[in-house]
Amino acid sequence: MMMKKFLHLFLVSFMTLLTANAQNVNTLSCPDDNHPHAIDLGLPSGTKWACCNVGADKPEAYGGYYAWGEIEEKSTYTEMTYQYCTGEDTDGDGYYDSNISYQSLGSDIANTEYDVAHVKWGGSWVMPSHDQQMELISSCTYTWTSINGVSGEELTGPNGCTIFFPAAGFAYLDEVYHSTVDGNYWSSTQNPMFSYFSNHLTFASYGVSLGSYNQSRGLSVRLVTSVTNSIYLPKSSSEISNQAIYNIYGIKVASNPKEIGKLPSGVYIFNGKKVVVK
Numbered sequence: 501m502m503m504k505k506f507l508h509l510f511l512v513s514f515m516t517l518l519t520a521n522a523q524n525v526n527t528l529s530c531p532d533d534n535h536p537h538a539i540d541l542g543l544p545s546g547t548k549w550a551c552c553n554v555g556a557d558k559p560e561a562y563g564g565y566y567a568w569g570e571i572e573e574k575s576t577y578t579e580m581t582y583q584y585c586t587g588e589d590t591d592g593d594g595y596y597d598s599n600i601s602y603q604s605l606g607s608d609i610a611n612t613e614y615d616v617a618h619v620k621w622g623g624s625w626v627m628p629s630h631d632q633q634m635e636l637i638s639s640c641t642y643t644w645t646s647i648n649g650v651s652g653e654e655l656t657g658p659n660g661c662t663i664f665f666p667a668a669g670f671a672y673l674d675e676v677y678h679s680t681v682d683g684n685y686w687s688s689t690q691n692p693m694f695s696y697f698s699n700h701l702t703f704a705s706y707g708v709s710l711g712s713y714n715q716s717r718g719l720s721v722r723l724v725t726s727v728t729n730s731i732y733l734p735k736s737s738s739e740i741s742n743q744a745i746y747n748i749y750g751i752k753v754a755s756n757p758k759e760i761g762k763l764p765s766g767v768y769i770f771n772g773k774k775v776v777v778k
């Protein structure tokens with residue numbers, strides 16, 4: 501009798517612990533806390549995406565804001581502070597009003613001295629092209645959610661692996677606008693119609709879109725790599741394809757991570773980590 505009661509108490513506290521943890525558990529595919537990782541989402545091109553932004557130390561951190569082609573953050577983002585724009589401020593109001601001219605950095609700055617990835621992270625990391633951003637959003641499913649209280653978009657690739665883009669907003673003048681509302685990410689691709697605009701990817705609660713912004717605006721940067729190296733260990737689709745999913749009682753409920761979306765809501769164990777299916 502005493503034993504039974506004890507067992508009951510133990511089970512209750514175990515379940516409570518799981519519930520409490522569940523609020524901070526997500527399904528991101530990072531193998532450990534040593535970010536950044538290159539995450540293989542199973543994209544057709546083989547492109548792997550970084551798990552966090554440039555300047556961030558974890559997936560939900562905002563990281564830095566960069567004008568297109570610049571490699572350092574700054575306190576004010578305008579045409580006058582943009583390294584690759586010249587002009588005249590004839591009335592002294594702090595804005596260029598004549599002879600405004602943008603230096604062309606080329607149609608694609610990936611892997612150049614203007615690529616914040618190439619300069620700050622080195623290795624095979626580069627800014628994603630417009631095409632790579634398009635592949636990402638056309639191949640993945642996405643959910644507007646939050647991680648540790650930070651709003652953003654969670655993307656799940658064809659192989660079931662997941663990454664998160666925080667809603668860091670954008671930097672204009674000396675403020676950050678729209679944080680918690682949307683996340684705006686530079687591509688390496690100049691807009692083909694307007695040379696002083698560049699293409700970007702935006703995640704928001706109302707949807708995902710590709711667009712163009714003036715290059716002097718400060719946006720987030722999320723990098724890609726197409727090369728696997730020993731420093732960053734991607735969780736490849738072949739590694740996870742043999743791994744089963746178990747429920748909290750240790751019973752195997754699926755043999756392939758691709759089936760995780762078909763499971764009823766609850767807490768599961770996959771690859772040694774708790775996964776919440778909503």
Ligand SMILES: [Zn+2]
Binds near residue numbers: 551
């Ligand atoms: Zn990571």
